[in-house]
Amino acid sequence: GIQVEQSPPDLILQEGANSTLRCNFSDSVNNLQWFHQNPWGQLINLFYIPSGTKQNGRLSATTVATERYSLLYISSSQTTDSGVYFCAAGNQFYFGTGTSLTVIP
């Protein structure tokens, strides 16, 4: 199956800081998603973005399918952004191991 790698594995930010999370995938894909898992374990879809750029409030994502990577940008981070961010790629939705984000006040 497709290999999905995420970096960094852990990130600690001061509230208000910006960050970039990266997702590399090993093969061409038609599906790419970003999720946020909250402290209670619920996974929430952030973006479905097989290519191009999308924005939703303080979050935006860019996928460069030809170069097999996707980036998630978080601007002006808030404590409620804490949790684990996953990307998933491919028709069977292979997941990376996630980036654990902690935003401190």
Add this chain to the structure above:
Amino acid sequence: DVKVTQSSRYLVKRTGEKVFLECVQDMDHENMFWYRQDPGLGLRLIYFSYDVKMKEKGDIPEGYSVSREKKERFSLILESASTNQTSMYLCASSFLAGEPQETQYFGPGTRLLVL
């Protein structure tokens, strides 16, 4: 709003027991998925189904089986639970809009402890 529900949030079972985890979605999605999540390993696909009575193995199907008798319901079965199946189990569903599939929606998860 899309709703994916799972039968239990927490479950404690004994080694050797048969365990049923149920997942129901209310959006008429064709695709349904079962994952397990373990620390440091992310989510790993156990089985998925793209239609009633259809199933496909994911990366780690050993020790599990599934059943999809109705479109809205996808069951994960542990035939004889073992301690290494202690994990968080997550169900998801999505439309199959030709290719590629659309975004997934997840249930709240079931934390299973096998003693």
